[in-house]
Amino acid sequence: MNFDYSKHNVGNIDRMIRLIVGGLLILVAFLGSSWVALAALIGAVLIGTAYFRFCPSYTLFDFSSNKEVPL
Known part of the structure; x- marks a missing residue:
């Protein structure tokens, strides 16, 4: 498992x-709402993974939704 x-x-x-x-x-x-902190935390993580285009949990399961052909 390598987080590249x-x-x-x-x-x-x-x-x-x-x-x-x-x-x-x-x-x-x-x-x-009653789940203010949790909703904000999950939202921030989702936006962060979208910005960096990298999801550590995808690496754990050796999954990728990126279908671009590498150069």
Whole structure:
């Protein structure tokens, strides 16, 4: 198991889904619910993994949604 951050394992569709869901979770946290801290934390993680295009849990399971052909 090697966490190589330079190898992207999050594809474009997965990235957009993470950005939308992460943004919605952070919005819910600002609107105030009983799970404010947890929603904000999960939203921040989703946005972070979308930004860096790397998901550590995908590496654990040797999975990639990135279908780009490497050069």
